Amino acid sequence: MLNDFLRGQDGVLTLAQALRCGLSQDAVDRRVSSGHWRRCSPGVYFVDDRPFTDAARIRSAVWGYGKQAAASGLAAAWWHGLTRYAPDIVEVTVPRDARLLRRPGTRLRRRDLTPADVVERNTLQVTELALTVVEAAVRRGGGPALMDRALQRHLDLPRLWRAHLRNKGRHGSPRARLLLQAADDGARSEAERLLVKLLRAAGITGWKANYPIGGYKVDVAFPKAKVAIEVDGWAFHSDQQDFQIDRERQNKIALLGWQVLRFTWLDLVEHPSRVLAEIAAAIR
Template identity: 25%
Template sequence: MRNVEAVRDADQPDETAERLTRLFRELRQRQSGAFSRQQAVAHGITDKVLSRRCRARQIQRVHGGVYVDFTGPLPWETRVWAAWLAYAPDAALTGATALRWYGVEEVRGDDRIHLAVPHPRRVDQRAGILVSRHRGFAAQLHGSRTPPIVRIEVAALMRASADPNASRQAALLLDVCRQRATTPQRLLAELDSLTRLPARQVLRRIVLDAADGVQSFLEQVYLRRVERAHALPTAERQVRVESTDGSGRRVRYRDVRYSPYGLVIELDGHAGHSDSESRWRDMHRDNSTAMSGELTLRFGYQLVDEPCLAAAQVATALRLRGWAGTARACSASCSVARNAA
């Protein structure tokens, strides 16, 4: 962009031109190389210069009136800035784009940049950008950030609501809480304001599970389809446990713990548990539990297909350790009664 910045109004004093050059460079750095025609003109760059540099492949046009100061593929951050500049200033990052901008891990979504605009605004869709119209747009924004972005609670709820898959809805909302990007209480408060949100009641039940200590989709399956559905005792969740080994004091968390009966349930929902390091970590954790006098039962994604069998095993372990209750069949075909000791 040095040549672009060099061609200015000849009447501009050198000092003014140098200041504009510096300010324009700083602007582009903040915007990951993207800039709008209006920004270029405000810094002394003419349309004629922009056209010439595009033809010389020194800059590239991304959207109408939006450029980047390099050629070649665009990094994700540059694509976000370019998309926002195409609809600025009355637009904001939302959905999967906002979640990724906030740093939420493992956000799944399509490759488009998701933007929100005020509901009365009518806009044309552009390639690679998905624009949604939001009621109460101004009230959903996070402070005065640039580019504007909706609050993380709005982004998470909008993203989950748009996904027809209940397990992915749960995984997203539980993940943002587990990663401490937000809290169940904030999500519930935001839900109260999003009265037109599709699947609102389903999302509320997921967030209420998060408020009860559930941190993953598998933990939710265990809570709903194993523990509650079969009338097992109410467990503690994500229980902090400190222990000491050769490397010093360590802190671990038990996924599910029936403290009165000395029974711990560990739920392994990640493929990473198949590698040797993770298996060793799991065995070390189970051994530590055993040395404390507690019993560990470990379940994976078989819970989704066989919750009744898991409930029978947990009920048997609980009864062996003093529980006087009886597991309840969740349906006419439930096998918990004949499988539980």
């Protein structure tokens, strides 16, 4: 029974589980004293005969705050498989009235989660997928790309909105609302406004917005340099028909002698300097 716990829990064990397996407190203490078990926090142990993996680190950090604790933010995102790399600091959410001190290697969030916002995955409590995406997308190391990937592969926008509205007032809530609004039906127009703002801030001149070329209107054009710029919303808003229409339109503009640059909303948010450098190179 003890080995079953250890195999399924990344080598991490609680005192309650050890007692359930028939060990006494003295037996647990002897294993700690001998160095066979490592005490991660009061009542949480790691059996030190295997690598201390990221999964073990996150699990022990969350369990160290008790039964009502849940991994959240980037730690939950990694646990759900939304990110490749586990965060160095484990974010843990506990009830608002929990009298707990923050432990090294963790970031403590105090708020009361509804039952709909907590799931158990691989025997660890974590924030539910939609709430995890909404929160992790505004953490440093997550970003809009995380939300974009989740919307393409895992869930839809209404589900994200519901999770956001259930948890208004949390850390990062205002920025999450802006991301959700940008991901809504106005994603393309939001990208156009952002491009214009970047051009003005960079002092780049000679462009015109919504410029007519060959029966189409391009988002931004540099008529003298014959450079046309098209901006897209997030990838999940484009179906196969939209993709085909955009490419036919781009080819016709190019055949009229224009160089066409395409950027996404994500390019403008995550890599504005690169976008501006490519535009400057094209108009030169």
